[in-house]
Structure formats: structure tokens, C-alpha cells
Amino acid sequence: MSAHNNFVANSVWSRAMLMAGAILTIGIVAFGALGLGVGSAKYDTYDSAKTAYYDAMEDPTVTEDELYELHHVEIDAHLSYLTYWIAGVTTLVICIVYAMFLGVGGFINMMQPQEEHGHDDHHGDHHDDHHDEHHGSASPIIMCIGVLLFLMGFPDFVESTRPLLGQGGSFVAGDMILSMVGLTIIMISIANWWREDLPFIGYGEQIATSAPFEGEHIRKAGIWVFIMSEVMVFATFFSSYLRIRTEWCTKWAFDEGKCSVGATEGDIVLTASDYLRPGGAAGTGDFWTMLPGAVNTFALIISSYTIVLALKTAKDKDWEAPKNFLRFFLPNKKIAVRNYLIVTLALGSMFIVLKLVEWSHLIAEGFTVGTVQGSIFFVATGAHGMHVFAGLLIMLYLVFKADTVGYDEDNGQGIEYFGLYWHFVDLAWVVIFPAFYLY
Amino acid sequence: MGEHAATGLEKWLLDKTGKDIYFWNFQVLMFFTLFEVGAVFFEHIPGTDIRISRFMVWGILIVVGIIKGYGIAAYFMHLRGDPRIYTRTALFPVLFVLLMLWGIGLSNPEAITELPSWCTPDWDYATNR
Numbered sequence: 001m002s003a004h005n006n007f008v009a010n011s012v013w014s015r016a017m018l019m020a021g022a023i024l025t026i027g028i029v030a031f032g033a034l035g036l037g038v039g040s041a042k043y044d045t046y047d048s049a050k051t052a053y054y055d056a057m058e059d060p061t062v063t064e065d066e067l068y069e070l071h072h073v074e075i076d077a078h079l080s081y082l083t084y085w086i087a088g089v090t091t092l093v094i095c096i097v098y099a100m101f102l103g104v105g106g107f108i109n110m111m112q113p114q115e116e117h118g119h120d121d122h123h124g125d126h127h128d129d130h131h132d133e134h135h136g137s138a139s140p141i142i143m144c145i146g147v148l149l150f151l152m153g154f155p156d157f158v159e160s161t162r163p164l165l166g167q168g169g170s171f172v173a174g175d176m177i178l179s180m181v182g183l184t185i186i187m188i189s190i191a192n193w194w195r196e197d198l199p200f201i202g203y204g205e206q207i208a209t210s211a212p213f214e215g216e217h218i219r220k221a222g223i224w225v226f227i228m229s230e231v232m233v234f235a236t237f238f239s240s241y242l243r244i245r246t247e248w249c250t251k252w253a254f255d256e257g258k259c260s261v262g263a264t265e266g267d268i269v270l271t272a273s274d275y276l277r278p279g280g281a282a283g284t285g286d287f288w289t290m291l292p293g294a295v296n297t298f299a300l301i302i303s304s305y306t307i308v309l310a311l312k313t314a315k316d317k318d319w320e321a322p323k324n325f326l327r328f329f330l331p332n333k334k335i336a337v338r339n340y341l342i343v344t345l346a347l348g349s350m351f352i353v354l355k356l357v358e359w360s361h362l363i364a365e366g367f368t369v370g371t372v373q374g375s376i377f378f379v380a381t382g383a384h385g386m387h388v389f390a391g392l393l394i395m396l397y398l399v400f401k402a403d404t405v406g407y408d409e410d411n412g413q414g415i416e417y418f419g420l421y422w423h424f425v426d427l428a429w430v431v432i433f434p435a436f437y438l439y
Numbered sequence: 440m441g442e443h444a445a446t447g448l449e450k451w452l453l454d455k456t457g458k459d460i461y462f463w464n465f466q467v468l469m470f471f472t473l474f475e476v477g478a479v480f481f482e483h484i485p486g487t488d489i490r491i492s493r494f495m496v497w498g499i500l501i502v503v504g505i506i507k508g509y510g511i512a513a514y515f516m517h518l519r520g521d522p523r524i525y526t527r528t529a530l531f532p533v534l535f536v537l538l539m540l541w542g543i544g545l546s547n548p549e550a551i552t553e554l555p556s557w558c559t560p561d562w563d564y565a566t567n568r
Contacts, residue, residue: 212527213524216524221524221528224525228531228532232532232535232536235535235540238536238540239540239542239543240543241544242540242543243543243544243546246544246545246547247547253493277480279482290476290480294476297472302465304465304515305461305465308515309461312459312461419515419516423515423516424516427508427512430507430511431508433475434475438476438478438479438496438500439479439496
């Protein structure tokens with residue numbers, strides 16, 4: 001299907017379901033390999049280490065040093081087990097959500113009568129005649145209503161699932177139903193949004209007609225205004241963090257003699273960076289604890305670059321396949337754009353997996369959300385993680401469009417506008433990483 | 440993040456190296472991230488006995504953050520080359536952010552004892568309620 005022919009047959013949507021199946025398979029294989037395979041072996045090692053430690057505690061012949069050593073072996077084995085188990089489970093959950101979005105969205109659109117797509121059929125070779133037909137959509141507003149309902153029922157929704165999973169508590173249907181209705185509206189609106197956007201070939205972009213954005217694409221101005229509101233969201237986290245951090249007697253402040261008179265090492269407040277960086281006050285930090293955060297930083301920067309490459313490739317009229325080994329990865333323009341987006345998606349997914357692995361280690365070490373420093377850390381980095389994950393769900397659609405209709409110099413702005421959001425997420429991490437992980 | 444014709448530094452880099460500004464921006468971002476991690480990874484400057492102090496770490500993290508932020512916003516988000524209105528839009532909330540960092544972030548009574556008085560709100564009710 002050419003990008004210059006905006007007729008989209010219903011059958012195209014079956015490809016979304018195919019992709020959903022492929023993603024689900026990847027999730028199951030990853031869970032099998034990481035969680036059940038390596039994770040189970042690591043659990044056995046952990047179990048043995050734990051038994052050895054508890055046995056040694058009962059044994060009067062074991063010295064303190066030996067006990068200390070056994071305890072550390074047990075902790076290392078536990079963290080190693082957590083690494084693989086959490087990575088496996090997270091990958092599976094992420095893939096299930098991806099598959100659900102693509103599968104349900106694809107299914108809803110595939111079930112639509114073909115005429116539903118027909119409103120654009122006549123554009124084909126005469127798109128110049130339809131510049132006045134705008135590309136606006138009511139779907140985002142409908143989705144917002146869905147999000148509102150979902151969040152209204154969400155707190156008790158979580159509680160309602162406990163009895164269903166046999167974890168006790170009483171089942172309350174009301175809020176769960178509210179959340180499910182919200183979720184259904186979200187899915188339908190997203191599917192509708194996709195159906196409206198898929199045939200879009202770059203003609204009919206709404207242009208602002210008054211200051212200050214006169215002559216600019218309304219969608220681009222809109223995404224910038226949205227990003228600015230996001231800046232304020234993250235500013236609240238940073239100002240809160242700064243407000244409470246200046247009160248803490250951290251290791252940095254203690255070493256510099258900035259804590260209150262008479263403060264001892266026992267008064268030092270442990271921050272996340274104390275657990276993660278080498279030389280941190282918790283004494284747990286080394287190269288390996290620092291690695292996930294550092295790798296995530298590089299992953300986001302690389303993903304920012306790959307999405308720029310996707311846009312650059314889409315916009316390049318004279319694009320040629322590379323002559324070196326990359327020609328297998330980038331054989332033609334359409335596949336090149338798609339593959340750059342897939343790499344971006346993979347890097348973003350890796351970011352989420354590593355973040356949760358890192359969280360599990362921090363929680364296991366005792367850095368929990370129950371403390372003030374844990375609360376601000378998990379809320380700020382969690383909010384950032386949610387932004388990354390939301391971006392990944394949008395990117396799923398970009399991959400789907402790149403794989404079916406394709407992006408070119410006319411409709412590449414879809415990648416551009418999403419890219420602005422993705423770069424902002426990267427930009428937020430540029431501040432979060434040093435503030436919460438390094439300092 | 441729109442595509443613009445290369446000018447100035449971008450054109451010079453393209454002519455001299457054959458690689459575009461996105462590639463070099465990516466390299467700079469990677470290098471400074473490595474530098475940033477290194478700043479806290481080492482307790483002393485490698486090869487010397489000079490201890491990396493708290494203020495040195497502050498300096499490095501802030502300077503590197505500004506460089507990386509500029510690289511992402513100017514080149515990846517393409518504020519350089521896009522109409523000025525986008526840069527103005529991007530800078531619009533900075534005033535509010537600074538106000539929040541000052542009015543909330545530095546309003547801690549404990550912070551007042553540590554930071555110079557000119558950079559704290561120093562409201563009476565913060566210490567005398």
C-alpha cells in the first residue's frame with residue numbers, strides 16, 4: 001500500500017492482531033527464559049543460600065565473620081533472583097499490554113464496515129482538492145472521559161481485584177465496573193483515533209490562523225503547549241524534592257559538616273543514590289547497582305537519536321539504502337523507518353524493565369515507599385516511567401502505521417510530533433537522573 | 440524536530456565530517472552522560488588524590504545537565520531552526536518553574552540556615568508559627 005494512496009482496507013487491521021500475537025509470543029518467551037528459566041535456577045541458589053544462612057545462625061561454631069559472609073551471599077543470591085524474575089514478569093506484562101492495545105484496537109477496526117474507511121477513499125490521486133478537509137479528531141476528548149472514569153474507579157479497582165485473585169478482602173463491583181467502563185471507552189476511542197489517522201497522508205493539516213502561532217501546524221503548537229504543562233508537572237516533583245531534601249542530613253552534607261551540631265553518622269538520611277552509587281552511605285552501591293540507571297540514561301538518549309533517524313529517513317526524498325552491513329536492517333525507506341521505530345520501542349521497553357528491576361533491588365535493600373525519601377523517589381521516577389510507558393503505547397501505533405501505510409516526506413510529521421514528546425521524556429530524565437540517582 | 444536546511448555549525452560539521460548535526464549531538468550527549476556518571480562513580484579524580492567534593496559534583500551535574508538539555512532541545516527537538524514562537528513557548532514556564540523552586544523548594548526552615556538569605560524566601564511563618 002503506497003503512502004500516497006490513503007485507502008485503507010479493513011484487512012490491514014488484521015496485521016495489528018498479527019503483530020499483537022508476535023509481541024505476546026516475545027513476552028511469553030522472555031518470561032519463560034528469564035523468569036521461569038534463569039529465575040527458577042536463581043531462586044534455587046537463593047533458597048540454598050538462605051537455608052545455609054539460617055542454619056549457620058543456629059550453629060554456635062560459626063563465627064561472626066562467617067555469618068556475615070553467608071548473609072551477604074544470601075543477599076546477593078536474592079538480588080540476582082529478583083533481577084531475572086522481575087525482568088521476566090515485567091517483560092511479560094509489558095507485552096500483554098502492548099498486545100492488548102494492538103489486538104483490541106485492530107479487532108475493533110477490522111470489525112467496522114468497509115464504508116467506515118470510505119470517507120477518504122476518493123482522495124487517492126486527487127488529494128490536492130481536499131486541502132480544506134481537516135485532520136482534527138474528537139477521539140482524544142472521548143479518551144479523556146475514559147481516563148477520567150478509569151481513574152475514578154481505580155483505587156478501589158485494585159482492592160476489588162484482590163478477592164478475585166484469592167487474596168482476601170470483600171469484592172465491591174461498583175468501582176471495578178466504573179474502571180472497566182473507562183477502560184472500554186479508552187480502547188474504543190484509541191481504536192477510532194487510529195482509524196482516523198491511518199489513512200492520513202499529510203494533506204489537510206490544520207493551520208493556525210491567528211497569533212501567536214499564525215501559519216503553524218495546530219498539532220505542533222498543541223504538542224508544545226502540552227509539553228509545557230508537563231514541565232510544570234515535573235517542576236512540582238523537583239520543588240517538593242528540593243523542599244524536603246534541604247532538610248536531610250545526607251552523607252554529602254555530613255561529610256561537609258553541614259548537618260546540625262552533634263549529628264552523628266546514625267543521623268544520616270539515606271537517599272536512593274546512597275543505595276545505588278559507589279561510596280553511598282548505605283554501603284550497598286557498586287558498579288552493578290549503578291548500571292541499570294546509567295544504561296537507562298544511555299537507552300533514552302539512543303532512543304531519542306533513533307526516532308530522529310526515523311523522521312530524517314521519512315522526510316528524505318532521496319533516501320538510499322546504506323552500502324554497508326546496515327543494508328540488511330535498512331533495505332528500503334519504508335522498512336528503515338519502521339525498524340528505527342522498533343528500535344526506539346525496544347529501548348523504551350528496556351528502560352521500563354530495568355527501572356522495575358532497580359526498584360525491586362531498592363525495596364529489597366529496605367528503601368521503600370514508606371519513607372519520605374522513598375516516597376518522593378518512587379513518585380518522581382514512577383511518574384517519569386509512566387510517561388515513558390504512555391509514549392511506548394503511542395509508539396506501537398507508529399510502528400503499525402510505518403509497517404502498513406508507511407511514513408514519507410508528506411506524513412512524517414506524525415513521527416515529528418510524537419518525537420517532541422519523546423525528547424521531552426528524555427529531557428526530564430536528564431534532570432531526574434542526576435537529582436535522584438547520582439546526588 | 441522539523442527538517443531544516445543545515446546552516447552555520449550544522450553545515451560546517453556536515454561538510455567537514457560528512458555526518459549531520461544529529462549524529463554529533465548524539466555523540467556529545469553520550470560523552471557527557473559518561474562524564475556525569477563518572478563524576479559520582481569516582482570518589483577521587485582518577486590518577487590524583489583530589490577528592491571530588493559535593494560542590495564539584497554539583498558543578499559537574501548542573502553544567503552537564505545544561506549542555507545535555509540544550510543539545511536535546513535545540514537539535515533533537517529542533518528549536519534551532521523552528522520559528523521563534525516555539526522557543527518562546529518552551530521558555531514560557533521557566534519563570535513559573537523558578538518561582539516554584541524558590542518559593543517551595545527553598546522554603547524549608549532547615550534550608551535557611553544552610554543557604555544564603557538572598558536565595559531563600561525567608562518567610563516569618565516558616566520559622567515562627
